[in-house]
Amino acid sequence: xxxxxxxxxxxxxDAGKRGDVxxxxxxxxxxxxxxxxxxxxxxxxHVCPECDHHYRIGADVRARQLCDPESFEPQWSGMAPVDALxxxxxxxxxxxxxxxxxxxxxxxxxxxxxxxxxxxxxxLACMDPQFMMxxxxxxxxxxxxxxxxxxxxxxxxxxxxxxxxxxxxxxSTLSLMQMAKTAATLAKLDQVGGLFISVLxxxxxxxxxASFAMLGDVILAEPKAxxxxxxxxxxxxxxxxxxxxxFQRSEHLLEKGFIDRVVxxxxxxxxxxxxxxxxxx
Amino acid sequence: xxxxxxxTGTYELEFERPLLQLERQIAExxxxxxxxxVDITADVRKLKQSHTAMLKKIYAKLGAWNTVKVARHPGRxxxxxxxxxxxxxxxxxxxxxxxxDDPAMITGFARVGSHKCLIVAHNKGKDTRERIxxxxxxxxxxxxxxxxxKMKLAEKYGLPVVTLIDTPGAYPGIGAEERxxxxxxxxxxxxxxxxxxxxxSVVIGEGGSGGALxxxxxxxxxxxxxxxxxxxxxEGCAAILWKTGEAAEKxxxxxxxxxxxxxxxxTVDEAIPxxxxxxxxxxxxxxxxxxxxxxxxxxxxxxxKVDNLVNKRFERFRRIGSYEEK
Numbered sequence: 001x002x003x004x005x006x007x008x009x010x011x012x013x014d015a016g017k018r019g020d021v022x023x024x025x026x027x028x029x030x031x032x033x034x035x036x037x038x039x040x041x042x043x044x045x046h047v048c049p050e051c052d053h054h055y056r057i058g059a060d061v062r063a064r065q066l067c068d069p070e071s072f073e074p075q076w077s078g079m080a081p082v083d084a085l086x087x088x089x090x091x092x093x094x095x096x097x098x099x100x101x102x103x104x105x106x107x108x109x110x111x112x113x114x115x116x117x118x119x120x121x122x123x124l125a126c127m128d129p130q131f132m133m134x135x136x137x138x139x140x141x142x143x144x145x146x147x148x149x150x151x152x153x154x155x156x157x158x159x160x161x162x163x164x165x166x167x168x169x170x171x172s173t174l175s176l177m178q179m180a181k182t183a184a185t186l187a188k189l190d191q192v193g194g195l196f197i198s199v200l201x202x203x204x205x206x207x208x209x210a211s212f213a214m215l216g217d218v219i220l221a222e223p224k225a226x227x228x229x230x231x232x233x234x235x236x237x238x239x240x241x242x243x244x245x246x247f248q249r250s251e252h253l254l255e256k257g258f259i260d261r262v263v264x265x266x267x268x269x270x271x272x273x274x275x276x277x278x279x280x281x
Numbered sequence: 282x283x284x285x286x287x288x289t290g291t292y293e294l295e296f297e298r299p300l301l302q303l304e305r306q307i308a309e310x311x312x313x314x315x316x317x318x319v320d321i322t323a324d325v326r327k328l329k330q331s332h333t334a335m336l337k338k339i340y341a342k343l344g345a346w347n348t349v350k351v352a353r354h355p356g357r358x359x360x361x362x363x364x365x366x367x368x369x370x371x372x373x374x375x376x377x378x379x380x381x382d383d384p385a386m387i388t389g390f391a392r393v394g395s396h397k398c399l400i401v402a403h404n405k406g407k408d409t410r411e412r413i414x415x416x417x418x419x420x421x422x423x424x425x426x427x428x429x430x431k432m433k434l435a436e437k438y439g440l441p442v443v444t445l446i447d448t449p450g451a452y453p454g455i456g457a458e459e460r461x462x463x464x465x466x467x468x469x470x471x472x473x474x475x476x477x478x479x480x481x482s483v484v485i486g487e488g489g490s491g492g493a494l495x496x497x498x499x500x501x502x503x504x505x506x507x508x509x510x511x512x513x514x515x516e517g518c519a520a521i522l523w524k525t526g527e528a529a530e531k532x533x534x535x536x537x538x539x540x541x542x543x544x545x546x547x548t549v550d551e552a553i554p555x556x557x558x559x560x561x562x563x564x565x566x567x568x569x570x571x572x573x574x575x576x577x578x579x580x581x582x583x584x585x586k587v588d589n590l591v592n593k594r595f596e597r598f599r600r601i602g603s604y605e606e607k
Contacts, residue, residue: 076606084546084603085537089522138602145599167490167512169522172536173548176512177601179491180498183467184474184598191475207512209463210451210491215471229462229491230453234517238453248458258461 029053045265054222054265056202058104059111059128062161066124066269067115074113076146081108081139085172093170096132104130108139109164112147114156118273120281123151127163127208134164136208137171141178144212148185148196157195157281159272162213165231166206179211186215195279197272200227200250200259218275219259220268221250227259292355296339296347303332336558343507345533345542349515351507352486356561358568360387360402360445363485366565367393367572368400374431380460383424385415385452386496388431393443394576399435401428401496402445405486418487419452422465425495429469432476441479441579444496449514451492466495473498474598475591479582483553483571484508488538500594501578503551504540505571507559510549511538548601 027038032051041048045065046055057065063072080097087093101107109131115124125147127134136144144160151158167175189196198216200209202225210229213219221227228248236243246252250262263271293301307328314321343351351357364371368391375382387402405418428444435442451462473480473496482499488510504510513521518536519528537543540552553574560567582590 078607080605080607082603082605085535087535089532089535138604142602142604169513169518169536171603172512172538173510173543173546174601174603176490176494177548177598179467180470180474180494180598181601183470184498184595187471187475188595190471205463207491210466210495211470212467214461214464214467227463228458229451229466230458234453235455235458239455241455243455247455252459256459256461258464 047265052223052264054202054224056129056163058130059106059109059126062126063111063113063115063124065265066117066126066159066161066272068117068119072113072115072124074111075150076112076143077107079107079139079143081137081171083170084138084174085170087170087172089170096170100131104128106131108137108143109134110140110143112143114150114154117159117269117276120273120276121154121156122272122276123147123154123156123158125158125160127161129163129203132168134162134208135166135168135175136164136178137168137175138178140164140168141175141181144178144182145185148182148189148212151194151196152189152192155194155281157197157276157279158189159197159199160212160216161199161201162204162208163201164204164206164208164213166208166210176207179207182212183215186212190217195276195281197275199263199268199272200225202226205229205231214258217279218261220261220263220271221253221259222265222268223250223262225250227253290355294347294350294354296343296350300332300335300339303328303335307332333557340558345509345536345539346515346530348507348539349487349509349533351559351561352509354559354561356564357486358560358564359405359407360447360485361404361407362564363445363568363571364389364391364400364402366568367575369393371400374434375427376430377423377426378430379426380423383421383427384411385418385420385448386424386427388427390440391443393572393579396441396576396579398441398443398579399431400443400445401431403448403493403496405447416452416454418448419450420448420492420495421452421454421457422460422462425451425462425465425469428496429465429472432473432480436476436478439478441481441582442476442499443575443579444480444482444499446482446484446488446493446497446510447486448489448492449487450489450517451495466491469495470498474595477587477591479579479585479590480594481575481578481582483575484510484540484549485571487514489514498594498598500582500590500597501551502549503553503574503578504543504549505553505560505567506540506555508540509533509538510540510543511536 031053034050200221373389406412406415480499515529515533518532556563
């Protein structure tokens with residue numbers, strides 16, 4: 001048995017090269033290849049002004065974009081990952097954690113807190129693709145779980161912006177169990193009539209899509225985001241055929257009935273507010 | 282008494298090679314004794330003793346990768362064997378009421394010991410035709426939805442749920458994605474966490490990632506001694522982190538996927554012992570141990586008030602994780 005379900009890291013990192021905003025004053029959009037002025041892209045919420053390509057953004061930028069100015073208060077910022085397994089691949093997990101932290105200035109791949117979106121109080125969790133491709137280990141699982149609990153305690157709607165390659169291999173079954181932990185806590189939120197708006201961004205795959213990301217009361221997705229259980233390369237290797245056009249992209253999932261709306265980044269704030277109002281939260 | 286079929290194939294575990302010579306000698310002596318007057322009982326006994334000693338020695342320090350190989354041994358009892366041996370009057374129930382009937386997931390009412398229950402189990406298939414139909418034990422969304430639909434039925438009639446896990450992972454295919462593999466697995470965990478009947482799970486072979494956890498959110502989770510349970514298969518992990526599937530052995534070690542390792546991580550509650558040399562050497566004895574654990578666990582869980590049971594199940598998963606906080 002040589003089959004290896006799960007996403008391919010290569011898929012994700014390749015997509016990462018296409019998705020991140022490159023360095024420099026001017027940059028070439030990886031999708032439409034137009035030369036665009038970097039500041040314009042940033043002012044445009046990191047969306048290409050020419051072709052609407054949605055770049056991947058860090059958790060801080062995301063929280064700032066979604067919340068009313070100065071309203072986001074981060075929580076549990078002191079929580080940091082540990083190497084419970086003594087995991088060593090090309091380099092030790094311990095070392096990887098230090099390097100990733102230096103690279104993106106965060107101790108792990110999620111930023112959570114309280115904030116306001118168009119005046120509506122929310123609990124917000126944003127995943128950060130810059131930290132080990134947004135992978136979910138104990139810290140991500142615990143912080144998302146606490147966010148759900150905070151939403152219950154404060155009776156605020158919960159908004160989680162997912163951006164992740166899936167569960168983090170370096171914490172093995174501890175990572176895996178975070179799927180059950182977050183799903184079980186969401187069941188509690190559901191029981192008390194809470195509102196969970198799940199926002200999927202590029203990419204949302206593996207153990208994150210197969211747990212809290214797909215459990216939203218309402219699920220929104222940014223345009224053309226890669227969303228799925230297994231990575232496209234793993235699927236192509238398994239079925240040995242070419243994958244259909246647009247396969248596993250937001251629009252495809254919309255067509256298949258797995259998400260509620262595809263929403264442009266500039267409309268996220270108003271769309272989230274609207275749903276909060278309809279739910280009476 | 283129904284028994285599991287004994288494996289008669291020729292699958293060979295590399296690390297068991299030192300045993301082969303002894304086995305050959307024993308067979309030779311035994312066949313020789315049939316045609317001669319010489320009494321060789323003592324010699325055979327001696328050889329068998331050293332065979333047992335060597336087997337003990339090999340299995341005492343098996344290593345993670347060899348454990349994975351034992352877990353995948355074609356002669357290892359599959360869920361269907363467990364059901365055949367331990368379940369009296371198994372009443373299989375088919376279909377997910379949405380799309381189809383996934384043969385990679387078996388569900389049905391059964392009696393295990395004195396307990397009426399619902400069994401939910403991965404199915405790998407016995408011969409080539411079955412294996413292909415079951416995608417080698419990789420269930421589709423309809424398999425997970427079938428499991429959930431039957432678990433809701435069990436809840437309605439107050440029947441405890443027994444799940445047997447044996448999968449390399451959920452199926453990664455076009456149809457599986459289009460029918461919402463991720464959503465199906467997520468929904469199962471969500472609903473199992475609050476199902477108002479006792480749930481016990483046993484990883485009987487392979488516990489591959491979300492495909493395993495999708496039917497393993499239980500009050501008690503056990504692993505058979507030589508089963509594996511991990512966030513990803515060793516081959517998948519090797520391909521991603523070492524960039525070559527050949528590093529699977531290293532990945533298996535790093536992933537801490539054995540029963541003993543998972544006990545240390547508190548991700549499983551118990552390891553169910555297997556006969557010396559693995560379940561494939563004595564399937565009936567292996568299944569008897571599993572049955573004993575299931576019966577005992579259900580007896581204990583049935584004593585809890587339902588609210589208490591569900592709370593404890595939640596807490597069991599809520600506390601898993603390892604991090605520091607300043």
